[in-house]
Amino acid sequence: MKMNEKLFDGVAERFKVLGESGRLRILDALRDGELTVGDLVQKSGLNQANLSKHLQLLHSLGFVSRRKHGLFVYYQLADDSVFKLCDIMCRKIT
Amino acid sequence: MKMNEKLFDGVAERFKVLGESGRLRILDALRDGELTVGDLVQKSGLNQANLSKHLQLLHSLGFVSRRKHGLFVYYQLADDSVFKLCDIMCRKIT
């Protein structure tokens, strides 16, 4: 695909979101299915406010989706693109 | 690929490098073949010191390779992984 001039900022913005190991850990924790915010607090070691901020960012850019059920909000991966991306990156490292 | 705990930082570091539109423009400028630093100064609008800094970063993480010939240093894309990555990202935008 030819990179459109308009796309640079949007693409960079999304790479930047993945350029933070905390958010990668969140996404990895969701690999096996949806989790609540509370689950993610435990798994990630991040506190609630910080985690929530990361989740809003990931959601706003389409990396995760969510559904609300009662008091809980369940987050899950929007698709498998994150792991496609990480696979390519990992190949550059090893 | 299962994300190894050790890989998180390395992968994040590389995503972060792509998370900046200036560097994406540099990589895009190299799409059609190798260019000298002077060429890239013109194409990118960045000054020499700044551009050189970006190039060192891109080179140290394996996104570009370089060869020296006479006074000039020619940079080129190390492989096509950048565009694979951008393609996936673009699909998330459109």
Added chain:
DNA sequence: TCTTTATATCACCGTATAGTTGATTAGTTG
């Protein structure tokens, strides 16, 4: 309605980093 719980948001701080500039250095060529 009052309480509890889960999540989102706000305000603030500290730090990291990009961008810029100017100067210098290194290496190559003629």
Added chain:
DNA sequence: CAACTAATCAACTATACGGTGATATAAAGA
């Protein structure tokens, strides 16, 4: 040596971003 390309260094500004504690919002149940 003189001219040129590129890398590097130092210093500065501005801004973006992560982390955190406090507060707000929303849903469920007594």
